[in-house]
Each structure stands twice: as structure tokens, then as C-alpha cells.
Amino acid sequence: MAGNEESNASPFSEQTASSENSHSKKSQNYEEEMFYKNCRAAYLAVFKSSLENIKSKEQLCLVLQQAGRNPSQKTVDKYWTPQTFTLNFDDFCSILKQEEPTKSTELLKAFANADTNNDDCLLHSELSRILTTRGEKMTLDEVNAILELAEVNSDGKFDYYKFCELYMTVNEQCLKTALEKLEADSKLKCQQFGSQLESSSEMTRSPVSKPLPKATRKTESGSMFKKGVRCSSVPGYKTCASTTIHMGASYNKNSRLIEANTTKEWHFVYSKGCFFLQDNGEIISHKYKLSLPQTSTVCITIKPIKLDQMEEKCSPWLAVDSALYIFKDNETEDYLQLVSFTELHNNEVFGWKGELGAGGYWLIPFTTGCRFKKVKKEMRGEAKLIHRDGSRKLVLTEEFRAVLSEIFEMIDLDGNGFISLEEYNFFEMRTSGEKCDKNTWAMCKEVFSPDVSPTSMACPFSIHIYAEKCKPQIKPVCLETGGEQLKNAICVSVVNKGDAKPINHNENIIIHTYKSDTRITAVIENKSENKALIHLNSEQSKNCINNRGLNTFAVEVVPKSMMVCQHIMPLNDKEEWIYSCIYSVLT
Structure with missing residues (x-):
């Protein structure tokens, strides 16, 4: 009897675990989807397209505020260094992941620690001293801007409870307004997908490409590239092509290196x-x-x-x-x-x-x-x-x-x-x-x-x-x-060793895909006289991670140049992995 009970319980427990895992995965996917939706909403509240770059500290500060953040000058300087000339949409998403929204409880706790009288207020002189000497120090201009807020200041005292309420309300309203604008504009909602835009100075100029094969060929050991799919009927696109590569487990898989x-x-x-x-x-x-x-x-x-x-x-x-x-x-x-x-x-x-x-x-x-x-490392005490x-x-x-x-x-x-x-x-x-x-x-x-x-x-x-x-x-x-030399070398090696597939009919926009046992690299070559906007969708990939951290994004390739659009590796190299990507030319 005990044996039968155990065998009967096993399928139920497995189904329960599977259901919990599925629910957890859906929840995680939903959170990720909402995060990038908020990123796009904030970005498009400042720029006409998510393919535009952030070109100044002021723009970075403004777009962070639209995302419900209130960055200090030190925070802005952290991401906009003397060596920074532009930041793209992917950079913006990465910053938002690191600079999470401040919670009201955290703000209240920080102020309460300095409130020796427990009256929910701080003297202006005390507030100024704290904000300019502790933690992420603020400038005097930033402190004065707070002291000028009539809603939270009276008789030389700062009401930090009212300030926290105002702070959270303004942050939430900024993000809400940005989302409403995105939802109201169907064109932006459907066509702006993100960016890994690089300036023309960073692009590698095309070497002489090898001729395109007349028919797409099969690759080694069970990998296969699918034929291109035309999508000219879909609004917002000219043409598109798809690539699918089935890879076996790469764990402990060697490739003839003789040391x-x-x-x-x-x-x-x-x-x-x-x-x-x-x-x-x-x-x-x-x-x-x-x-x-x-x-x-x-x-x-x-x-x-x-x-x-x-x-x-x-x-x-x-x-x-x-x-x-x-x-x-x-x-x-x-x-x-x-x-x-x-x-x-x-x-x-x-x-x-x-x-x-x-x-x-x-x-x-x-x-x-x-x-x-x-x-992020957890603090475990001293x-x-x-x-x-x-x-x-x-x-x-x-x-x-x-x-x-x-x-x-x-x-x-x-x-x-x-x-x-x-x-x-x-x-x-x-x-x-x-x-x-x-x-x-x-x-x-x-x-x-x-x-x-x-x-x-x-x-x-x-x-x-x-x-x-x-x-x-x-x-x-x-x-x-690595600089331009390394970028160019990667592009050249992919063009020389990878498979080539045109996206459009006149074959002036080409996807080059290089496959080894452990990674896949895709390069987009633009032979035309005009810049090309290419959208990539890798949502159907299985057990894959890429260097961008996004499954859907867009890139701009300047005329007569080529660029690496993404590197892909297995998430778990002990299991098989499938890379599937649809490349679409945006109008």
C-alpha cells in the first residue's frame, strides 16, 4: 500500500512542481516585459525614436527622471564619464537595472535616523549638513532646490514626511505620463523596439565580401540555416529573413586543439x-x-x-x-x-x-x-x-x-x-x-x-x-x-568563416553568421548608400544568452559598413541550445 501511495503521489507532485515552475517563469517574463516597456516609455518621452542616442548629461538626467528616478549629480557622473560621448537605449536599460527606484520606506528611514527630536522635521542647517557630507553627497545647488519647495518647508524646518510623499508622487507621475504617451501612439508602441546604436566612427568598414552562395548550405554536425522568410506584407517592414541553428551540448566538447x-x-x-x-x-x-x-x-x-x-x-x-x-x-x-x-x-x-x-x-x-x-553582492556585515x-x-x-x-x-x-x-x-x-x-x-x-x-x-x-x-x-x-582593431577583426573573421544570407532582394544588406561549438556571432553588412535599420527578434531561441541582454532590439548600420549585432552562447552548456532569430528591415 505504501508503495502504491508513493507512486500515485509522485505524478501529482511532479505536476505541481511543473505548474509552479511554469507560473514562476510566466511571472518572471511578465516582469521583464513590463520593465522594458517602462524603459521604452521613458525613452520615447524624451526622444522621437529609441534608435536615437543620449548625447549629454542633461538628456541622461531627463530620461532617468521620466523613468521615475531622481538621480543626483554624482549618479549622472557615474554613467557619464569624461570618456562618454553617447549612450544608447541598451545603455539606458542597463542603468535602470542598476539604479532601482527609491522606496518611500528607505527615504523615511534615512531621514528618521537624523531626526533627534522625533517631530518628523529637520532644521535647514542640519538637512544641508547631512545631504552634503553623508552618503551620495549632494551639491549645494541640489540642496537649495529642495529647500525652495514651499510644500515641504516652513519656518526654517524641512518636513521629510511630506517630502517623501511628494517625491514618490512626482516619480510615479513621470513614469505614468510616459506610459500613457506610449499607449496613445500606436506607431511608437508597435515599431520602436530598442537599440544598440553605434556612432559611425565606431563602425567597421566592409572588406571585400566573399560571394553569396546560390543556395543556403547546411552546416556541420546537425546545424542548419533556414531559408529567408519575406515579410513585405507586415506594416513597418520592407523584408525579413530568419536564421535557426540547432546546437548540441557543448560541455566538454573539444575541437581538435593540439596543445x-x-x-x-x-x-x-x-x-x-x-x-x-x-x-x-x-x-x-x-x-x-x-x-x-x-x-x-x-x-x-x-x-x-x-x-x-x-x-x-x-x-x-x-x-x-x-x-x-x-x-x-x-x-x-x-x-x-x-x-x-x-x-x-x-x-x-x-x-x-x-x-x-x-x-x-x-x-x-x-x-x-x-x-x-x-x-549585485549582498552585504553580510563586517x-x-x-x-x-x-x-x-x-x-x-x-x-x-x-x-x-x-x-x-x-x-x-x-x-x-x-x-x-x-x-x-x-x-x-x-x-x-x-x-x-x-x-x-x-x-x-x-x-x-x-x-x-x-x-x-x-x-x-x-x-x-x-x-x-x-x-x-x-x-x-x-x-x-579592444577598440576598432578588435571590432574589425571580429567582423572580418565572421565574414570569412560564417554563412551569408541576404535580407533584401538586391542583396545589399547581408547577415553573416559564424558558428563554433561554444558561441554564435552575427554580423550585419550594409553595402548600400543609405543607412539600414534592422530589427532582431530572438524570442524563439531556447537555452540561449546573448551579450545584449535583450531578445528584441534594433540596430542602425551606416552605409558601406558592417557591425556585430550580437554574440550568443548556451545558458546551460550541458544541454542542447537553439538559436532562432528573425531579421527585419524597418521602414
Whole structure:
């Protein structure tokens, strides 16, 4: 009987769990849909199209206010740095995810902590002191703007209860008005989908493309591209094409990479480095110069590495994809010639093997960004840094020692157990933004206590180089984004190795799709004399993540150019994944 009861209960529990999972998924999808709807509503309350860029601090502040935020000058400066020229709709969505709306309870609690009289009011002098010296400090102009609000100020006192009510009402009304405008305009509601708009200076100019195949061909190992679908009857579109690729599980799936570490006679050098995720979403990394004294067969590999000294501590960056693009040095970085990139792999190790002539080369690391996202860390209280050992001496705690060791390992790029001034300056430029001089360096060697840990949004990696006939040399040169050279190299490699499919009838807008075991990259090429607006819809994809974080968005491709529109990877690489995307030309 017990056995029968158990067997009868099992299907019911499975159905209940399945129902709960389905409900949870629908709820999550609904929340995500509403979030992006609110993003679009706020954006379109300021701009005519979500394909327009934010071009100033003032515009950024205004569009954030339309989304129900009330950013301080410090918050705006956080996202609009001296290096920022424009922000697009995707950037705006990313900012809203980080800057969540302030809750009234949080505001009340913050003011109540300073209210020593418990009368729901603060003196103007006290309010000014608090707002300009604590937390995210406000400017005097911002404080004066609050003190000028007649509704919440009287007799030199600030009524923070009334202010909180007014604050929440204004924020909610801004977002409500933006949503009403979006709902009232059917054209905006249907056709504006988001953007990853790049300025023309960031676009890569098209190289000579390989001829289009007369018929779409099948790809390797069960993957297949569907024929293009015409959608000229749908309002808002000229034509469209679809691409579907079925991928098997990529976990532990290797692709013929033969590493040279089994050949002891080969000369070997290596260096470490990091990918760093910036506040604005850009990824920077170390760049390297490689020197070969003579022509030789070489094997170059890159892989993420574990630096944690504590065995129980997980390393989420081990799942971050990595690649290395190899360029021939032509005396000037503006005209580097792409040699190849690390396409083959053994598990997480990606590599390239071939012959390189004597001379200098640039090695530029790359990650798609699909699995390299900013994660909010929960505060778990204060962490002890020191304690007394058995002999009552003050020593570092195990946790603090592990963190310091991890930072040391990350800075020690050549892995020799010592940190040079040059290596330390890479760390300083990443944390404080200033280089360390020789006098300060002498002090740093005695006391090492950085204010900012570079591991919060960092993915460390190692580069191994084997050469058969000579001793190679590798040197980290700078810490910056891949720049135009890397963007162009990615586009060229996709055009050369991927499948091509035209969207429109005259074949001047082409989708190039490159597929490896672990990722898919799509490039849009615009051969026409006019800019092209392309909408992408990947909602039918299964078990996929992309570098944009959006399933539907639009891009603008300037004339005679091409750009990477997205990178796609499996969400769970132990299961099969299906990439399905419809590309539509917007009118």
C-alpha cells in the first residue's frame, strides 16, 4: 500500500512542481516585459525614436527622471564619464537595472535616523549638513532646490514626511505620463523596439565580401540555416529573413586543439591578465606585444584561471568565454593585419597553432560578454581582517589573507612571485586611475592596502605561448578596450568563416553568421548608400544568452559598413541550445 501511495503521489507532485515552475517563469517574463516597456516609455518621452542616442548629461538626467528616478549629480557622473560621448537605449536599460527606484520606506528611514527630536522635521542647517557630507553627497545647488519647495518647508524646518510623499508622487507621475504617451501612439508602441546604436566612427568598414552562395548550405554536425522568410506584407517592414541553428551540448566538447605542452623541447613563455567590466558596460583587458626572433611554428592558448586561495569559494568567471586575436605589427597600431584567432579548444582552453614569421605581433584578448555581467553582492556585515593567534599575536584572518593573495596573483602578470612597478601600475590605473612613482612604490612594497578590489567585476585569464624554433617574448603593454582593431577583426573573421544570407532582394544588406561549438556571432553588412535599420527578434531561441541582454532590439548600420549585432552562447552548456532569430528591415 505504501508503495502504491508513493507512486500515485509522485505524478501529482511532479505536476505541481511543473505548474509552479511554469507560473514562476510566466511571472518572471511578465516582469521583464513590463520593465522594458517602462524603459521604452521613458525613452520615447524624451526622444522621437529609441534608435536615437543620449548625447549629454542633461538628456541622461531627463530620461532617468521620466523613468521615475531622481538621480543626483554624482549618479549622472557615474554613467557619464569624461570618456562618454553617447549612450544608447541598451545603455539606458542597463542603468535602470542598476539604479532601482527609491522606496518611500528607505527615504523615511534615512531621514528618521537624523531626526533627534522625533517631530518628523529637520532644521535647514542640519538637512544641508547631512545631504552634503553623508552618503551620495549632494551639491549645494541640489540642496537649495529642495529647500525652495514651499510644500515641504516652513519656518526654517524641512518636513521629510511630506517630502517623501511628494517625491514618490512626482516619480510615479513621470513614469505614468510616459506610459500613457506610449499607449496613445500606436506607431511608437508597435515599431520602436530598442537599440544598440553605434556612432559611425565606431563602425567597421566592409572588406571585400566573399560571394553569396546560390543556395543556403547546411552546416556541420546537425546545424542548419533556414531559408529567408519575406515579410513585405507586415506594416513597418520592407523584408525579413530568419536564421535557426540547432546546437548540441557543448560541455566538454573539444575541437581538435593540439596543445604543445606535451612537447618539452619547445620554448615556452606565459603571462596573465584580466577582463574588467566597466560601469558603462564596456570590457577592458590587458593587451600584449609578442616578439619572435625567427620564423617558427607556435601554439598560443588562452583560458580563464582560478585565483581563489579558498577551496570552498567558487569562481564564477571560470565560465566566462575567452579568445585571443593575433595581429601582425605594422609599426603603427592603426594598420594592424589580422593573422588569426583562437578558434579550437579543449574544454575552457582556446588556442591556435600555426607558423608565424619573425617580428612583432599584437595579442588582443576578447570575451563576448554573454557570461560576464555585473552582479549585485549582498552585504553580510563586517568582515574581520585580523585576529590574535595562540601566542596572542595579531595576524591576518584566513579570509583576508586569501583575498590579498588573490589580488597579488592577479597583479603578478608574469607569475614570478614578485610584483614589479610596471605590474603594480596596471593595478593602480584600474583602481585609483593614477600611476605610482618610484618613491611611492618604495612605500607600497612595505604596505599593500588597495581601496578597491579589482576582483569584483574581473575575469582573470592566462596566455601560454609555445614556439618550436626560438624563445618568444610576451609583454603586457596597456589596459584598455579592444577598440576598432578588435571590432574589425571580429567582423572580418565572421565574414570569412560564417554563412551569408541576404535580407533584401538586391542583396545589399547581408547577415553573416559564424558558428563554433561554444558561441554564435552575427554580423550585419550594409553595402548600400543609405543607412539600414534592422530589427532582431530572438524570442524563439531556447537555452540561449546573448551579450545584449535583450531578445528584441534594433540596430542602425551606416552605409558601406558592417557591425556585430550580437554574440550568443548556451545558458546551460550541458544541454542542447537553439538559436532562432528573425531579421527585419524597418521602414
